[in-house]
Amino acid sequence: MSEASVYRVVELIGSSSDSWEDAARNAVREASRTYQDLRVAEVVMMDVLIEDGDIIAFRTKLNLSYKSAAD
Template sequence: MAVLKVIELLANSPKSWEDATQNAVKHAAKTVRNIRSVNVKNMSAIVGENGSISEYRLNVKITFEVAEA
C-alpha cells in the first residue's frame, strides 16, 4: 500500500488543453517526485477579439506517491 498526496494546480497554454495539462505536469515535476496521475478538473478558455481562442485554462489535481506503507 502506498501513501499518496494530491495537489491542485492552475495551468494555461496558448495552444490547447492538452498542452496546458502537460505544462502543469512539467511544472509540478520540478519539485514533486513520483507523480502517478493527473486529473483535469475544470476547463475554460479565453476568446480573443477576432473570435478565436487565445488561451486555454484548466484546473488539475496531481497525485503523487509520498511513501510506501
C-alpha cells in the first residue's frame, strides 16, 4: 500500500500598516514559528481597518495548509 499524505488547514488573519501582501507575509511568518512544513496559503478575504476616515491596517485572512504526520 502506498503512503498517504495528510494535510491540516488553519485559518489565520495577518495585519500590516502597509499592504495586504505584507499582512499575508506576516501571518505566514508567524505561523511558521508554530507549524512545520507549510505548504499552501489561500487568500480567503482582504479588508481594512478605518479610523477617522484613514486606513490604519490592512488585514488578510488565509487558509494555510501544512503537512501533518499521519495519525
